[in-house]
Amino acid sequence: MTLNPALQPLPAPASEHDAERRQILLVTAGVAGVAVAATAVPFVASLAPSERARAMGASVEADITDIAPGGIKTVEWRGKPVWIMRRTPDMLAGLPTLDSELADPASKQNQQPDYAKNLHRSIKPDVFVGVGICTHLGCSPTAVSAGSNNPSVGSDWKGGFFCPCHGSTFDLAGRVFKNRPAPTNLEVPRHKYLSDGRLLIGEDDAGAA
Numbered sequence: 001m002t003l004n005p006a007l008q009p010l011p012a013p014a015s016e017h018d019a020e021r022r023q024i025l026l027v028t029a030g031v032a033g034v035a036v037a038a039t040a041v042p043f044v045a046s047l048a049p050s051e052r053a054r055a056m057g058a059s060v061e062a063d064i065t066d067i068a069p070g071g072i073k074t075v076e077w078r079g080k081p082v083w084i085m086r087r088t089p090d091m092l093a094g095l096p097t098l099d100s101e102l103a104d105p106a107s108k109q110n111q112q113p114d115y116a117k118n119l120h121r122s123i124k125p126d127v128f129v130g131v132g133i134c135t136h137l138g139c140s141p142t143a144v145s146a147g148s149n150n151p152s153v154g155s156d157w158k159g160g161f162f163c164p165c166h167g168s169t170f171d172l173a174g175r176v177f178k179n180r181p182a183p184t185n186l187e188v189p190r191h192k193y194l195s196d197g198r199l200l201i202g203e204d205d206a207g208a209a
Contacts, residue, residue, distance in 0.1 A: 059202035059209075061194065064127065072143055074132065077201045081132040081140065082189060084199065091172050092126065094146075094158040095119055102175045104185055111135075112188035113204065121173040121188055129201065130174040131187040132161075139165035141186075161186070 060077045064084055067073050072085040096119060099105040107117050115123055122128050134141050141163040144150050153162055153169055161170040166181045174186030192204045202209050 057208075059200050062199045062201060063197060064199055065197035069126075070145075075201065077189065082201055083128070083130050083132045083143075085128040085130075085143075085172070087120070087126050087128055087172055091159060092120060095171065095173055098158065098171050098175070101177055102171065103178045103180070103183075105175060107175065107185055109184050111185045113190050115204075116188045119173070121175070121185075123191070123193065127199075128173060129188060129191050129199065131189055133187070134163040134165070134168055134182050135176070135184045135186065136163065136166055136168055136180075136182040139163050141168070141170065 057078065060075055060082075062073070062075045062082075062084060064073065064086070067084060067086040069086055069088045070091070072083055074081050074083055076082070107121055112121055116129075120128065121130075132140055141161040144153055144157065144160060144162045146157055146159040148157065150157070150162065152164070152167065153160075158171070160172050161174070163169070163182070168180040168182035169177045170182070170186055171177070174188065176182045176185050189201055190204045190206075190209045191199055191201045194200050
C-alpha cells in the first residue's frame with residue numbers, strides 16, 4: 001500500500017544532514033586521536049633514557065679531604081667501584097722495590113692514561129685512583145695492609161690488593177704480581193683534580209671517557 005504523499009515525512013534539509021555527518025566524523029576522529037595518543041605516549045617514553053642509564057655514563061665528583069693517610073675510599077662510577085687511596089711516604093717508598101716481582105712494573109700495557117703512566121700510576125704521588133675490579137674475571141679484590149699476617153700474600157707483603165676468588169695480587173699502585181691469573185694491572189680511570197680536595201672521575205682535560 002502506498003502512503004499518501006502528504007502524510008510521508010519530508011526529507012531533512014541538506015544542511016541538517018551535513019551537520020549530523022560532521023558531528024559523527026568529529027566524534028570518530030576524536031576517539032581515534034585519543035587511542036593514538038594513548039599508544040604513542042608510552043612508546044615515546046620508552047625511547048627516553050632512564051635516570052640510571054644517564055648516571056651510568058656520567059663523571060663522578062669525589063671529596064678526598066676526609067681520606068686519612070693510609071686510608072681508602074670507594075666511589076661508584078659507571079657501575080664500577082673506584083678506589084681512592086691516600087698513600088703514605090712509606091707506602092710510596094716500597095713501590096720501586098717490587099719491580100722484579102711484578103708482571104708489568106713499568107705499566108707498558110694500556111691500563112691507564114698517559115699522565116698516570118709512571119711509578120705510582122697517579123697524577124699526585126700520594127693519591128692512587130684505580131678501578132677495584134680484577135682484570136682476570138672481574139672479581140672484586142680487597143685491600144690488604146702490610147703486616148696483616150694474611151697467608152695468601154706472604155710475610156714480606158708491603159701492602160696492596162688481594163683477589164680472594166683466584167689469588168691475584170696487586171701492589172699499592174695496582175700493578176699485578178707475576179705468575180697470577182690476572183693478565184694486566186688494575187685500570188686507572190681518566191680523572192682530574194677540580195681542587196686539592198676534589199676529584200672528577202671519568203673525565204680529564206681531554207673530555208669524558
